[in-house]
Amino acid sequence: MxxxxxxxxxxxxxxxxxxxxxxxxxxxxxxxxxxxxxxSFKSNGEIFEFPPRLVTEDFSFGAYLSILTDPTKVRFFVNSYVVAIAVTLLTLFVAIMAAYAFSRFEFRGKRIINVVIVSVQAVPPITLLIPYFGLVVVLGLYNTYPGLILTYMVFTLPYAIIMMTGYFNTLPRELDEAVRMDGAGSMTALWKVLVPIAVPGIVSVGIYTFMIAWNEYLFALTLTKTEDMRTVPIGIQLLMGQHSYQWNEIMAMSILGSVPVLILFLFFQRYFMGGLASGSVKS
The missing domain is CATH 1.20.5 (Single alpha-helices involved in coiled-coils or other helix-helix interfaces)
Incomplete structure (x- = not known):
């Protein structure tokens, strides 16, 4: 051979x-x-049959109907949407402004602020649970949307700023200079020129931020106390009763809770992968 x-x-x-x-x-x-x-399409008893079957004989949407017709359970999804969308939009706005400043301007304390941002990203969230709980209570934001939104932004902003700064660094500065030569200011250059070009980076950061806010469990459990403020991850946990678990409803709610993120990724996969690749380049 x-x-x-x-x-x-x-x-x-x-x-x-x-x-x-x-x-x-x-x-x-x-x-x-x-x-x-x-x-999620089985009865609660059929889930424990032995031998287990992947395809059920008694196909049923009962678990989904139980969730979608219960106002309390539907409220879990409403809360998650409100918090996740608000966190995503606010994070993107602040991150774009901050990233533009870090990418295009030199100012005193820039390096120190960068170190602080990276340091916050490196801190395990659980170590901040008790301090944030005390702070939220003192500010009167306990069991409110603003309390959850502001807390989540503490953890989504560092990554968003780092990624958007890296993306803006890949865009030529000649674009800004051309806008200024036409008599426009920095904000015009940012929102009229750079942001439309940076759509892949913005989409990737937005999807990541939405995923963080949608799936967060620890702070949602700690910073809320009433069922009308609980989010989907807490709602799934509440289906676990003291004496029995509604496994089919738990599975159905888990499927419904996965749908938004799955749809976002499927529709914006091209932007997501392109944005991550570009944002990881440091110039």
């Missing part, structure tokens, strides 16, 4: 091994989701 033939065979075996590994990884990651989807 020639050396070239051995190389081709080894290359083919390597490709087959990689493909098999990827397929095995995809099955390992996807099976729990498939089982969750299947269980």
């Amino acid at each position: 020639t050396t070239m033939t051995k190389r081709n065979r080894n290359r083919l075996l390597m490709k087959v091994g990689v493909i098999l590994g990827l397929v095995a990884g995809a099955m390992f990651a996807g099976f729990p989701i498939l089982w969750m989807l299947s269980s």
Whole structure:
């Protein structure tokens, strides 16, 4: 057997091994989701049948109807949408303004502020739980939308500023200079020229921010106390009763809670991947 033939065979075996590994990884990651989807259409008793069945004989939308017709459970989704959308929009606005300043201007304390931003991103959120709880209570924001929104922004802003700064750094400064030569100011250059070009970066940061706010559990549990302020992750936990769990409703609510993020990623996947790649480049 020639050396070239051995190389081709080894290359083919390597490709087959990689493909098999990827397929095995995809099955390992996807099976729990498939089982969750299947269980959401079963009765609570059928979930515990042995041997277990992936395809149910008594297909039913009962769990979904129970959730979507219950005002308390629907309120969980409303709260999550209000908080996640508000956090996303406010984070993007502040991040765009801050990133433009860091990318285009030199000012005193710039390096120190950058270090502070990175440091906040590195702090484990759980270590800030008690201090933020005390602060929110003192400010009268406990069990309110502003309390959750402002707290979430503390954790979404550092990443958003870092990513948007990296993205703006990839855009040529000649664009700003051309706008100024036409007699316009910095804000015009930002909102009329740079922001439209930076849509991939903005979309990627927006999706990431929405995911953080939508899936957050710890602070949503600590900073709210009434059911009318609970979000979807807390709503799923509340379905776990003292003596029994409504597993089919838990699975159904988990599926419904995954839909917004899945839709965002499917529709904006091209922008998301392009924005992450560009934002990670430092110039």
